[in-house]
Amino acid sequence: MAENQGEVKLLGVRGSPFVCRVVIALKLKGIEYEFIEENLGNKSDLLLKYNPIHKKVPVLVHNEKPVSESLIIVEYIEEAFKGNPILPTEPYQRALARFWSKFIDDKVFAAVRKAVFTLDEVEREKGVEESLEALQFLENELKSKFFGGDEIGFLDIAATIIAYWVPIFQEVTGLQIFTSDKFPKLYNWSQELINHPIIKESLPPREPLLAFFKGRIEALSASK
Ligand SMILES: N[C@@H](CCC(=O)N[C@@H](CS)C(=O)NCC(=O)O)C(=O)O
Ligand SMILES: *[C@@H]1O[C@H](CO)[C@@H](O)[C@H](O)[C@H]1NC(C)=O
Numbered sequence: 001m002a003e004n005q006g007e008v009k010l011l012g013v014r015g016s017p018f019v020c021r022v023v024i025a026l027k028l029k030g031i032e033y034e035f036i037e038e039n040l041g042n043k044s045d046l047l048l049k050y051n052p053i054h055k056k057v058p059v060l061v062h063n064e065k066p067v068s069e070s071l072i073i074v075e076y077i078e079e080a081f082k083g084n085p086i087l088p089t090e091p092y093q094r095a096l097a098r099f100w101s102k103f104i105d106d107k108v109f110a111a112v113r114k115a116v117f118t119l120d121e122v123e124r125e126k127g128v129e130e131s132l133e134a135l136q137f138l139e140n141e142l143k144s145k146f147f148g149g150d151e152i153g154f155l156d157i158a159a160t161i162i163a164y165w166v167p168i169f170q171e172v173t174g175l176q177i178f179t180s181d182k183f184p185k186l187y188n189w190s191q192e193l194i195n196h197p198i199i200k201e202s203l204p205p206r207e208p209l210l211a212f213f214k215g216r217i218e219a220l221s222a223s224k
């Protein structure tokens with residue numbers, strides 16, 4: 001256990017890409033923590049108490065103090081626990097890592113969600129186009145093995161959703177958005193990332209995730 005780390009709890013669900021970001025950061029820092037599994041269909045009093053605003057996971061609780069929103073939590077972990085830096089040290093590089101991480105949630109994930117979970121043809125096609133456009137920016141931004149350089153950093157953690165979840169969405173829907181021929185560098189990065197030992201042990205198993213999203217897509221089409 002890291003010295004003086006205090007009591008660390010993580011409220012989450014195993015399949016969530018946002019929760020997974022926090023798991024990766026905790027593992028990279030070597031922090032021991034208790035995982036408290038939430039049922040999002042019947043949220044616990046603990047979750048409602050610690051995240052009354054959004055009522056979402058992940059919530060990190062450090063010495064009884066809650067922190068919400070995955071990217072904010074990863075930054076908190078970086079500042080609260082020494083060693084194995086996740087963010088670059090140089091202010092401009094730090095700003096860029098934060099900029100692109102926000103871009104992943106605001107643009108990439110928003111577009112992918114539109115492409116995957118919309119029934120309306122026109123909207124879905126728009127989602128596909130916006131996804132391709134957003135991924136191209138990341139393809140151009142990738143200059144080394146990882147976004148963080150030789151080691152995994154903040155943006156790699158934020159982008160795990162692209163490396164692991166997007167291919168699952170594609171398998172479920174048959175959409176072709178993130179492919180090795182369209183995005184060779186980003187695809188290579190995704191393979192390096194998901195095979196990195198710390199990432200590998202942090203990712204939720206693939207089969208149940210596939211089944212879960214298959215169910216969601218089927219429920220969506222049935223509601224048409
Ligand atoms: N922006 C949030 C997103 C978190 C999020 O969407 N969590 C989902 C699970 S993947 C959730 O708790 N949903 C419950 C709900 O919306 O009621 C973050 O980065 O932490
Ligand atoms: C929700 O969870 C609470 C506490 O864990 C339990 O007592 C209650 O029966 C659950 N409600 C439903 C509808 O499952």
Ligand SMILES: *[C@@H]1O[C@H](CO)[C@@H](O)[C@H](O)[C@H]1NC(C)=O
Nearest residue numbers: 187188189190191192193195
């Ligand atoms: C990624 O590209 C590098 C350099 O071309 C190569 O050595 C490596 O094997 C590739 N990784 C994967 C997982 O394809």
